[in-house]
Amino acid sequence: MKKLFTTLSNIWKIEDLRVRITNTLLFLLIYRIGSFVVLPGVNAAQISSETNKEGLLGLLNMFAGGSFSRSSIFALGVMPYISASIVVQLLGIAVPYFAKLQKEGESGRNKINQWTRYLTIGITVLQAIGYLRSQITEPGSKIIDEPMFTIVNTFVLTAGTLFVMWLGEKITDKGIGNGISLIIMVGIIATLPSAFGNEFNNRVNSGGLITFIVEIVALILVVMFTILIVQGTRKIAVQYAKRIVGNKQYGGVRQYIPLKVNAAGVMPIIFAQALMFIPATIPQFFPNLSTNSVLMALVDYNSWAHNLLFAVLIILFTYFYTAITVNPNQMADDMKKNGGFIPGVKPGKTTADYIDDVISKITLPGSIFLAIIAIIPALAATVGVSGPFSRFFGGTSLIILVGVVLDTLQQIESHLLMRHYDGLMKTGRIKGRSAVPAATGTVPPAI
Structure with missing residues (x-):
């Protein structure tokens, strides 16, 4: 126990490490607060809290820390970004242009990250439309009429995923650990x-x-x-x-x-x-x-x-x-x-x-x-x-x-x-x- 308190004391003495850990906790707190903000035009009382479907949807809900079942603005979490990262990584094997970028050092990584962000937007838009049409189906759950409901919340879900992605990048840059991985971990631990x-x-x-x-x-x-x-x-x-x-x-x-x-x-x-x-x-x-x-x-x-x-x-x-x-x-x-x-x-x-x-x-x-x-x-x-x-x-x-x-x-x-x-x-x-x-x-x- 004494060793534990000594280690914690040493961590707190290092200013850079103390600031990074504090930044990480604050960014993760922002993410958790946002995961409880319901989409505009959604009647939260009519949304079933048991979107605990087995398989892929249950896994997505776990990764999103329950945001998926709560119809939160962060319902899609970082999974579109993960999907885009996997696609770009596979393109690096099949497409010579992306293979060349992987070997160009820092400038190549910046271009790959840019392509990943663009692809994330496209994947998020498609997943947002599918989510709104398949998950928010209970009678009385939509306060806004279609098609305005789908249009507005497609923008909101896309912006929510991009904001979570930005939080992850900030954690990696100004915090401790890999930001995207920490966000997924916090979502899992929340359940x-x-x-x-x-x-x-x-x-x-x-x-x-x-x-x-x-x-x-x-x-x-x-x-x-x-x-x-x-x-x-x-x-x-x-x-x-x-x-x-x-x-x-x-x-x-x-x-x-x-x-x-x-x-x-x-x-x-x-x-x-x-x-x-x-x-x-x-x-x-x-x-x-x-x-x-x-x-x-x-x-x-x-x-x-x-x-x-x-x-x-x-x-x-x-x-x-x-x-x-x-x-x-x-x-x-x-x-x-x-x-x-x-x-x-x-x-x-x-x-x-x-x-x-x-x-x-x-x-x-x-x-x-x-x-x-x-x-x-x-x-x-x-x-x-x-x-x-x-x-x-x-x-x-x-x-x-x-x-x-x-x-x-x-x-x-x-x-x-x-x-x-x-x-x-x-x-x-x-x-x-x-x-x-x-x-x-x-x-x-x-x-």
Whole structure:
């Protein structure tokens, strides 16, 4: 306990760190206040508070901190920006123009960010129209007549998403941690107290307090397991040749390239969830298929068929996303230009093949573990854990929470160590997701 108070005191003594943490808390407070501001022309009393649909819509509501179900001005949150970031990142693989921008340093990143903002506006407008027409449908929920209701609130939702995106950029610039990731994390955490309280009340009322304690222990174990996956790395030793410049010697030291066991992060789960949402939409266009047993099994989020297909898609997307984000050829070329080599491996193509082989070997267990984490919420719901609380047992939300917390703590620890204070831990140092090799030549995911 004394160590904790000493660390907090050291954090408060560093003016720059104190200002950054204060700015971050203020920006996040603004976001949370805005998430309770209802759209103009919406009768909040007529809006159902249970927009807790399973699948993608339930996930979006969690990411938005409940704004989605409250018809808030921040109902769409930062998800349009995340979608735009993913599209631009994929364009960097398929379109030479964007691939060239990724290699132009700061100026290229600025142009990519500009393109991402433009695409965010387009995606937000489409999602806003779809949201207004599909989610605000209760009788008496619209005070303003159409089409003015849709026109006004399309502008409001678009402006709300752009404002949240601006808040995220300000947190990154003047706060601590990645702003977009912190906003998503705050949205997820906002739903935790109510989910925890409901689960506790249900267990106490049914005389299952011991069961609730077992659930908490299981949740802690799953969090520890997730941390191992997020932190897991395979280090490749790199030796740099000695160079004499004037009277000084450069190089001649051994460094390591840390290859992540889960280099794709949470992206495979997001891609797989988007595809798994397709079976639920097919009956809306083909009503005669609504009784198809295979289709209904895929729609049931607790069925073995759904979770098996979900796990297979995650494994496939993990390989796909790792292949497009980690470039062994670029790593080998950068290593060769800087006079580095892997002991026992020839520079050039042989090095690239060696790195590619290592990535392939560590991606398999990483993808399997990621698939296990993704289907744990369904397993938890099967054994009786309530839906909202079961989402914290794994899946996208847990991986985001673990990754963002580790990244933020890593930045705080860097400020402490830079000013010769002790770190946050007595032994070892916190390693966040941002600790990726500079030679990868990749653009990190937004979340």
